[in-house]
Amino acid sequence: MEFSFCQKEGDSMSKKAKGKPWHSKEGTEHHDNSLCTEGKKIVQRLEGTGQKPLCQECGRLNRLP
Ligand SMILES: [Zn+2]
Secondary structure, eight states: OOOOOOOOTTGGGTTOOEEEEEEOSSOSSEEEETTOHHHHHOSSOEESOTTOOBOHHHHHHHHOO
16 A cells, blocks of 8 residues: 655645636736735726736736645
């Protein structure tokens, strides 16, 4: 019988706030992390990426453990 000590995935992922992408009409980037300060500023959210690149902060937040 074997025990798996190296299971890093699972619980550690639960803190992530990645969700559906959104963007603003004027913005040059899209967001998909609800913790992003720039993303939070957007009042009139449009669904989807708007074919814009992902915001840097969202990318950083998404990589956090
Ligand atoms: Zn963002």
